[in-house]
Amino acid sequence: MSNTPFSNGIQAARLDSVELTENFGDLHPRFDDHEALVASDRCYFCHDAPCMTACPTDIDIPLFIRQIATGTPEAAAKTIFDQNILGGMCARVCPTETLCEQVCVRETAEGNPVEIGRLQRYATDKLVDAGQHPFERAASTGKKIAVVGAGPAGLSAAHRLAMHGHDVTVFDARAKAGGLNEFGIAAYKSVESFAEREVDWLLKIGGITVETGKKLGDGLSLDGLKADFDAVFLGIGLGGVNALGVDGEDKDGVDDAVDFIAELRQADDLGKMAIGRDVVVIGGGMTAVDAAVQAKLLGALNVSLVYRRGKDRMNASEFEQDLAASKGVRIITNASPKAVIGNGAVREIEFEYTDNDLKSTGQTVRLQADQVFKAIGQTLEGEGLPELEWGKIKVDDSGRTSVDGIWAGGDCATGGDDLTVTAVAEGRDAAEDIHAKLSA
C-alpha cells in the first residue's frame, strides 16, 4: 500500500496515478468548435476596443474573435501571432480577469465578459497543433544578435529579430529553453508539454540557434557577446529568490517554491514527487498560489498560504485566490513569519499577526508544518550588468539599457508587471528597436 494524505512527513505517492492525472489536468479545457462559435458570437466588435488596449501586446481581439466566428480560426491565430508570438502560452497563463476580460464591455453590461483567453487558445492551438508556422523570414541581413535567456522575453525578441532576417543565437543557462513557461507556470495551465511544443513551433521561423547550458557570468561575458555580435538582448528573468530572514530558515523541509515548482514541472511521474502532510507556503503572489495549489493537488492534507498583509494587497488576483480556496488551500492573511521551529527538520512555524503596514499586533500563532515553501519574491542575479534601478536592469521604452548595443526586457528589466505577456511585449518591442537601429 502506498502513502495517503495522512502519511507522516514528506512523502511521495499520497494519491494514486488516476487521481494525480485528474488533478493535474487542464485548468480550462480547450473549447470545442461549438463552444468557440457560441463564445465568439458574444463579441460586439467594439470600436477601439477596451480589451485590445488592456492587452500588453495589443492583440486585435475583436478582429480575431470575428475571424473565429466566421469559421477561420487559422486567420484568427495569425492575427494573434502578429502581435504576440507566444499567444498560445499567454492564452493559458494570462490573468485575463485583470487584463482584457476585466475591461470587456460585456463585463460592464452583464458581469460576464467574452471569454477572450479561451478563444485565443482555441485559435492558436489550431496552428500550433497543425505545426503550421504563419510567418516567413525576410532575406538575411547578415547581422548577428545574441539573446541571453530563452524565456518569453528572449524567445519573443529572437523570433521578431529572425523574422526581420537577422541571425540570432539564444543562450540559456538551463538545459532546456522556455524559461518559466517550462519551469515555472503551474502544471495545470500548460498540459501536454505545451511549453516545449510551443518553442519548437516558434523556432520554425528559422535563423535562430538555441544554445542551452550556456550561462552569462560563467563562460559567457557581456564584453565577449558585445564583441562577437551586432547587438545583445538580455532576458534573463529573476534567477534568485528572497530569503525569509528568520531563525531556523535553514532547517530541512524549508524550500524555495520556485524550485519545487520547477521540479514538479519536469517530473516524468508525479507519483514520485514528495510532498508534506502539513504544508505552509509563505507569500502572496502567483508563485505562492501555484505552490500551494500544486501541493494540495499532490495530496498534501493541509496546505496553508500565509501572507503578511491583507487579502486585497495580495499580488495574486482574486481569481487565483478563489482557485486556491476551491482546491482546499487555507489562506491566512496579516501574518508575518517569525521563526521556523524544529529539531533538524521543520515541525512548526511561528507567525505574528501584522497590520497592512506590517506593524506587529503582538499576537503570534504557530502552524504545524513538515514542509515550508518560500515564495516571497525573486531577485535579479548577475555581475557586471548594465545600470540597475530598483534591483532591475534599467531600460527605456524601447528596451535600451545604459550600455550602447545592449537591450533588456522581461522580468529582469524595469517597467513590466512580471507577467509572461509583458515579457513578450518587451522582447518584441526591443527587437523592433534593435532592427531599426541596425537598419539605420
Next chain:
Amino acid sequence: MANLESEFVGIKSPNPFWLASAPPTDKEYNVRRAFEAGWGGVVWKTLGSEGPPVVNVNGPRYGAIHGADRRLLGLNNIELITDRPLEVNLEEMARVKRDYPDHAVIASVMVPCEEDEWKRILPMIAETGCDGFELNFGCPHGMAERGMGSAVGQVPEYIEMVARWCKEATDLPVIVKLTPNITNILHPAEAALRGGADAVSLINTINSITNVNLDAMSPEPMIDGKGTHGGYCGPAVKPIALNMVAEIARNPETAKLPISGIGGITTWRDAAEFMALGAGNVQVCTAAMTYGFKIVQEMISGLSQWMDEKGYESTADFVGMATPNVTDWQYLNLNHVTKAVINQDDCISCGRCYAACEDTSHQAIEMSEDRVFTVKDDECVACNLCVNVCPVENCITMRTLEPGEMDERTNTPVQADYGNWTAHPNNPMSTAAE
C-alpha cells in the same frame, strides 16, 4: 497567398470589396479612412444634378430588425441621395482619386430622366478621374416619387434608354444598379444589356416597413407622428439578392453581363457566395454601417484563407463556379434520397427538432422517456427542418442513401440513375418514353 486583386469591367482594385453607394461613401473623410482600412473601392454616394441639393428628413432615418442579443439583421432607411452640393462632391472625388490611384472610385448618378441632363453631367463627373459610373435606378423612396430611382428601374424601356444615353456620353464603364422591387429581375437586366451597359449591380434596397409604433400608431422610423416605407438592406436581404444574381448569371441572354453583387454581405463567406453565383465583385453597405470600416479586414483574411485552402489563385478562378448548379425545380434528381441523422454525442436533448417535426412536419422523430431523440427512417421525408432548428451546428446531418439501399419510407430501393419530374409517372406532362 491568394491574390485578391480584382478587375471588374476593366476597373482595377486591390480586392473585390467595394463600399456601396450610401452614407459610408458620402464624403472624402469617409472614403480616405475606408481605403486606409482596406476597402478596395467605393461607389460614391449618389450624385444628383447641379443646383440646390436634396434635403433629408431631420428626424430618424433608419429602422432596424434585431436578432438575439440585439444583432442587427435588417436595416431600413428613408435617406435620399447626397444632400451635399455637386461641386463639393466632385472636388472631393478628384482629390481622393488623385491620392488613391490604385483604388476604384465609381460615381453613382441619379438625375431626371432627360437626355441632356445625363449627357451633361457624366462628362462633368468624369473630370474627377473616376473609374466609372453606376446609374442609380434603385432608390425606392423619395426619389422615386420624383420620377427617378426605382421609378426608372421598374420600367425596362427607361433603363435601356438612359443606359444608351450614358454610353453615348462617356467612354468609361457604365454599371446599372437594379432595384429588387420588381417581379422579374431579368427584364431590367436585359434592358440594361440592350442599352449597352457594361455591367449591372444589385440589389438596391427593398420596399419595407420594419415596425409599427403601437402607441403612436405610426410606422417607424416615425417623423412627427408619420412614417413612410423605406429601403431594406442588411443580412436579412442576402437570400433575395443571391437569387437575383443567380437568375441573371444563369439566363443565357445575360450570362455574360458582369455583375457586382450587393445585399447583406457581412463576412468573407457571404462575399464568396455571391461571387460563386456569378458576381465579379461585391459591394457592402450595412455591414460597414453596423461595425465600421474595419470589418473589411475579416473579409480579406477570410477570403484569402479560403482561396488558399481551395487552391484558387485569383478571384476569377471561382467566380461563377456555382452558376451551372442553379437549375429549375423540375430538373432536380427525384431519385436522390437522404435521411436526417442525429449525432447522439452532440445532441443536448433540447427537443426542438422533435417539436418541429412532430407538430408541423412528418412525425419522424422519436423521443424516448430519457430524452433520446432519433429519426424514424420510415417517416423521414428529408425536409431539413430539424437540421435548421437544431441549436447545435452539424448535430443533425443528412445522409445520402446509396443506390440499392432501401428507402424505408417508400419501401423501394434507391435507384442509381437520375430521374426528374419531367419524366416522372405522376406528371401528366411527362415526356418519358414509355
